[in-house]
Amino acid sequence: MIAIGIDIGGTSIKGAAVNDKGHVFEVFSMPVEKGEDQETTIIKLRNLVKDYISSQKFDEEIVGIGMGIPGAIDSPRGIVSYSNNLKWRNLNVRELMKPLGYEVRITNDANAAALGEARFGAGKDYRDILMITLGTGVGGGIIIDRKLYEGNEGKGAELGHTIIKMGGRQCSCGRKGCLEAYASATGLIADAKIAMEKNKETALWDLSRTGLNAKVIFDAAQAGDKVAIRLVKNYVKYLSEGLMNYFNIFRPEAVVLSGGIAKAGDYLISKVKRYCKRNHYGYEGSPEVDILVSKLGYDSGKIGAASLFFE
Numbered sequence: 329m330i331a332i333g334i335d336i337g338g339t340s341i342k343g344a345a346v347n348d349k350g351h352v353f354e355v356f357s358m359p360v361e362k363g364e365d366q367e368t369t370i371i372k373l374r375n376l377v378k379d380y381i382s383s384q385k386f387d388e389e390i391v392g393i394g395m396g397i398p399g400a401i402d403s404p405r406g407i408v409s410y411s412n413n414l415k416w417r418n419l420n421v422r423e424l425m426k427p428l429g430y431e432v433r434i435t436n437d438a439n440a441a442a443l444g445e446a447r448f449g450a451g452k453d454y455r456d457i458l459m460i461t462l463g464t465g466v467g468g469g470i471i472i473d474r475k476l477y478e479g480n481e482g483k484g485a486e487l488g489h490t491i492i493k494m495g496g497r498q499c500s501c502g503r504k505g506c507l508e509a510y511a512s513a514t515g516l517i518a519d520a521k522i523a524m525e526k527n528k529e530t531a532l533w534d535l536s537r538t539g540l541n542a543k544v545i546f547d548a549a550q551a552g553d554k555v556a557i558r559l560v561k562n563y564v565k566y567l568s569e570g571l572m573n574y575f576n577i578f579r580p581e582a583v584v585l586s587g588g589i590a591k592a593g594d595y596l597i598s599k600v601k602r603y604c605k606r607n608h609y610g611y612e613g614s615p616e617v618d619i620l621v622s623k624l625g626y627d628s629g630k631i632g633a634a635s636l637f638f639e
Contacts, residue, residue, distance in 0.1 A: 330386050332377060332393040332430075333634030335437065335626075336360070338413040338464075341373055342626075345384060346634035350448030352627055356380045366416045370424040378428055392431040394633035395421065396440025398467075403435050403482030412500065433636040435478065437629055439485060441622075442469020443476050444632030445584045449624040454581040458574055459622075460487060462567070462589035465500070466508040470578065476636075488512070492569050510566035513542040513589055519562065520545050523555050530555035546592045564599045571600065572609035575617045579610070586622035593621055 330353075334343035339360055345353040358376055360369060381390065399411025406422025408414075425432045435443075442451075442459030451457040455474055461467035468487025470477040478484055488508035489501050496505030497515070509515050517540055524532050531553040535544045548556035571583060590596065601619055609617075624631055 329638065330388045330390050331634035331637040332381070332390065333440075333630040333632070334373070334377075334393065334395040335440065335629030335633060336395060336397045336414070337437075338398065342630060343377065343380075343633075344630050345380075345386060345390070346631050347388065348638045350631055352630060353386075354380075354384065355630075360414065366414070366419045367424060370419065370421055374425050374428060377425075381428075390430060392433060392637045393425060393428065394440070394636035395432065395434040396437040396629045396633040397421070397434055398437045400483050401434055401436045401439075403433070403478055406432055406434050408434070409481075409483070431637075435476070435482060435633070435636060436467070436469075436485065438467030439469045439476055439478060439482075440632035440636075441467070441586060441624075441628040442471055442485075442584070442632065443635045444624050444628035444630070445586070445622055446471040446474065446476075447635045447638065448631055449628060450584045450620040450622055451582055454618075456578070456580040456582075458487070458578060458580050458583045460571070460574075460583060460585050461587045462511065462513065462585060463587035464512060464514055466506075466512050466570075467587075471580075472578075487570075487574060490570065490573060492566065492573070507566070507570040511563065511570055513587075515566075516542050516545060516559065516563050516589070520556075520559055523559060527555050532556060542589045543591070546589075546595065550595055560596075560599070564596070564603055568600050568603040568607070568609075571617075571619070572604055572607065575604075575609050579614065580617055581615075582618035582620055584620045584622055586625070586628060590621050597621060 329348040333346045342357045344355040400409040408419040422432045445451045457471045459469035466488030470485045489506045491505045493505040497509035499506035499509040549560040
């Protein structure tokens, strides 16, 4: 069984045929042109997918096209209600892709990534997992009994927009104090800029000459820079407090962290585990939650989108 899995991002779209063993075939891609009419973008994608399918020779039948898209997704109707990153609104993706002749299923991009990790990645040995994407924002996906949970109209699982500080930082969603405002790469970089202005001696000034990002901050911390170490310590606190909320609500078997910040690997994971244990996440006698790093990386969205057909 083969499905086309498409991962739509803020600047580019990537897709591939994926089989029900999780194998990713040749990848196709196209840019998302800033300011382009939303219907035009999907029509371009439709033509790209048509050419891609025509150029490939698959032994199995293509059963459908799955798509992971950032934003508020009405998955039952195949409509992007609103995507802040893409500036799409009330976009009927399913209808626009219909001329290809395949069933089209869509979901939020973090949901797709969670499904990919649950089926073929770090979460494949668990029944109940959460996926947290740590990038420009903080996304979330929920897998219960090996099935994707999306909520009413497919618009649930917005784990990045749970509040960890009442009246806290302004979040891009319009609320204040969201986990995303603190535990995203954007939040970490904002903290680093403030800290750097207060301490001109930090190695972050030299390391960030080609650009300040989360990797630079974590690399500086691992190298012993005191300012970076404090930044990472605060970041771990923010992320862990958010995770402990989820642990107490869902009590999953595991949580999978993905995105650029998760590439810090065990340096990050070990600190998060230590913080959670030290602060007694949950009540006495509750089972521990395994904290893992994504195994599929940037393929998780494509694989997960295709997996919408691999029930």
